[in-house]
Amino acid sequence: MTERDTALTAIDPALREQLVDNICSLLPHVLKREVTGATADTTLMEALGMSSTTGLELVLELEERLELEISVEELGRGDFGTVGSLADYIAGNLVPEA
Amino acid sequence: MAVSGFVPPGRMPIEDLADRFGLTAMQMKIFRRYHKLGEVARDPHGSLLDLLRGAVGGLEALRGQEHRVRYVLHARTFPTVVPYPHNPVHELCQEVGLGHATVLAVGHHACASGLLAIDTAGRLLDADADPDGLALVLAGEKAFTGEAQMVRDTSFFGEGASACLVARSGERDRLLSYATDLRGEFDTDVEEVALEFQRVYADTLAAAIQAAVERAGLRMDAIGLIVPHNVNHVAWHQVCRTLDYPRDRVVLDNVATVGHLFCADTFVNYRTAQERGLLRPGEPYVMAAAGAGLGAAFSAMAFQH
Numbered sequence: 001m002t003e004r005d006t007a008l009t010a011i012d013p014a015l016r017e018q019l020v021d022n023i024c025s026l027l028p029h030v031l032k033r034e035v036t037g038a039t040a041d042t043t044l045m046e047a048l049g050m051s052s053t054t055g056l057e058l059v060l061e062l063e064e065r066l067e068l069e070i071s072v073e074e075l076g077r078g079d080f081g082t083v084g085s086l087a088d089y090i091a092g093n094l095v096p097e098a
Numbered sequence: 099m100a101v102s103g104f105v106p107p108g109r110m111p112i113e114d115l116a117d118r119f120g121l122t123a124m125q126m127k128i129f130r131r132y133h134k135l136g137e138v139a140r141d142p143h144g145s146l147l148d149l150l151r152g153a154v155g156g157l158e159a160l161r162g163q164e165h166r167v168r169y170v171l172h173a174r175t176f177p178t179v180v181p182y183p184h185n186p187v188h189e190l191c192q193e194v195g196l197g198h199a200t201v202l203a204v205g206h207h208a209c210a211s212g213l214l215a216i217d218t219a220g221r222l223l224d225a226d227a228d229p230d231g232l233a234l235v236l237a238g239e240k241a242f243t244g245e246a247q248m249v250r251d252t253s254f255f256g257e258g259a260s261a262c263l264v265a266r267s268g269e270r271d272r273l274l275s276y277a278t279d280l281r282g283e284f285d286t287d288v289e290e291v292a293l294e295f296q297r298v299y300a301d302t303l304a305a306a307i308q309a310a311v312e313r314a315g316l317r318m319d320a321i322g323l324i325v326p327h328n329v330n331h332v333a334w335h336q337v338c339r340t341l342d343y344p345r346d347r348v349v350l351d352n353v354a355t356v357g358h359l360f361c362a363d364t365f366v367n368y369r370t371a372q373e374r375g376l377l378r379p380g381e382p383y384v385m386a387a388a389g390a391g392l393g394a395a396f397s398a399m400a401f402q403h
Contacts, residue, residue, distance in 0.1 A: 045297065052296050052332075053251040056128045072132055076339050077300065 011091040019087035022062055030058045040084030055080045062090065069095040099216070099271045099401075100159035103366035104152030104238070105258040105356050106141035112254050112357075119248055129254070133330035134350075138256035138357030140241070146179060147186035149238045153259035153362075154194055160234070160263055164195040167263075169222050169233040173215035174205040175360040175389060176246055179239045187236065196234065208389025209327055210278065210397035212237045212260070212361030217276045217399075219264040228266075235262040237361035249358070249390075253329045256357030260365030271401045274316075274382065277309035278397040285393040295394060300336035302396045303388045307341060310398035316382055321400070323376055324348045327363040327387035328356065349376065363387065377403040 020040045027035040031048060044050040050058075056072075063070055071093045079089035112135055116126050129135045141148060150172075154160065160167075172179075172187045180186055191197050204215040212235070219233035238259025241247045248254050279302055284295045311318055318341055326334055326348055338345040349367045351374075352359075359366055364385045371377050386398040 045293070049290075049293065051251065051293055053125075053128060056132050056332075057124055060124060060127055060131070075132075077297075077336055078339075 011088060015091050016087050019090050020083055022065060023058065023083050023086060026058055026061050030054050030061060038083060040082065040087065042083050044080050044082065071095050099273065100157060100263045101260065101365050101368050102153055102156035103258065103260045103362065103369040104149060104156055105139045105366060106144060108140040108142060109137040110140045111137055115247060115254060132332050134354050135254055135330060135357065136354040138254045139258050141257050145186065146240050147189055149257060149259035150186060150190050150236050153236065153238060153261040154190065157261045157263060163232060166230050166232045167196050167199045167234050168226065168231045169219060170196055170199045170201045171215045171219055171233060171235045172203045173212040173235060173237040173361040174203055175209050175211060175239060177205055207395035207397065208391045209361055210387040210389045210395040212364055213276065213385060213387055213397045213399050216262065216264060216273065220273060223266045231266065233264045235264055237365060239360040253358040256359050258356060258359040258362050258366055260362040262365060271403050274400040274402055275310045275313035276399045277306050277313060278395055279306050280393065280395050282393040284390055295390060299388065300333055301340055303386060304337045304340035306396040307384055307386050307398040310384060310400045314382065314400035316400065318343060320382055321384050322378060322381040323371060323383040325364050325367045325371055325383060325385045326350065328353045328358040379403055
């Protein structure tokens with residue numbers, strides 16, 4: 001088991017749900033169009049046509065909205081699979097406040 | 099093959115380009131934080147001839163061997179690199195005693211044209227079957243138009259140049275293999291195709307690297323180093339994930355400080371690797387680059403130092 005897998009198993013379900021909700025509510029803003037019915041299972045690139053840059057913008061917007069710092073060092077294409085996979089990444093890669 | 103690189107001392111923060119391209123604060127933040135681009139090299143009062151002269155001036159292996167040079171190839175990202183009727187490569191050849199050489203431009207592989215030019219140089223020398231023949235491969239361009247300054251959502255171009263002296267055979271560095279994947283389907287401005295290009299970019303570049311390594315009869319774990327183009331960090335991190343290759347063995351040192359030097363990146367980065375002592379005698383390494391314009395090219399070469 002890798003360090004990352006360990007981090008995933010330790011994700012707080014309430015935090016993940018909060019992140020999923022916030023990602024869904026930010027989608028219209030970053031995609032600049034109406035988005036309805038998005039859930040944790042919605043695919044970002046295939047279903048929503050999100051570009052990699054828009055995905056990165058979404059993460060930065062989320063940081064600002066939630067006043068969190070997210071480590072982006074390990075953020076890869078696989079993490080942008082679905083709303084849920086992005087929430088998993090973020091939940092497992094929050095930088096603790098100093 | 100002997101290599102030299104030249105990067106002028108001038109630097110411009112990428113924020114200075116934001117207004118010209120109408121980039122938002124968020125887009126600049128993405129460039130800084132994720133792509134890890136910061137400054138681009140600029141020589142505001144210098145010409146392309148100055149850049150190329152700088153690279154050739156640093157190529158010690160050329161001294162006294164000028165008469166052996168049969169070909170001078172200029173690898174270009176863009177087909178037009180200076181306004182008509184200037185021809186800086188011809189001027190340079192006259193200056194440095196290469197007026198006798200056949201001069202040609204090599205392009206249409208965008209930023210991967212530098213590797214194509216190395217392959218072309220080897221083929222030309224091979225066809226001549228002249229054991230003394232040499233070829234000089236130049237790269238480097240001026241960021242003198244809008245599209246020669248920025249690749250949308252991806253990178254900023256910097257100014258610099260490289261010069262490589264290529265022989266048919268020799269001790270080091272020896273070219274072991276070359277792989278290139280040309281993807282003409284990306285010759286379009288259709289947004290869906292641009293998204294598809296983004297989606298396949300890292301995997302296709304990784305596949306080109308893998309193909310070059312396999313053609314050299316090697317496995318990835320034998321490759322001591324990847325000497326990349328300076329597109330950005332995000333793209334290379336994804337290539338590393340795909341290849342399961344450690345990212346600290348990809349020479350990304352110059353991405354933040356000079357930008358994407360057209361076709362000269364890989365050669366300037368080679369010099370950085372050499373200066374840092376990262377190239378070990380006998381150890382294989384890979385040079386790799388990808389570029390898009392009218393279609394896309396994903397290329398890699400395996401070498402032995």
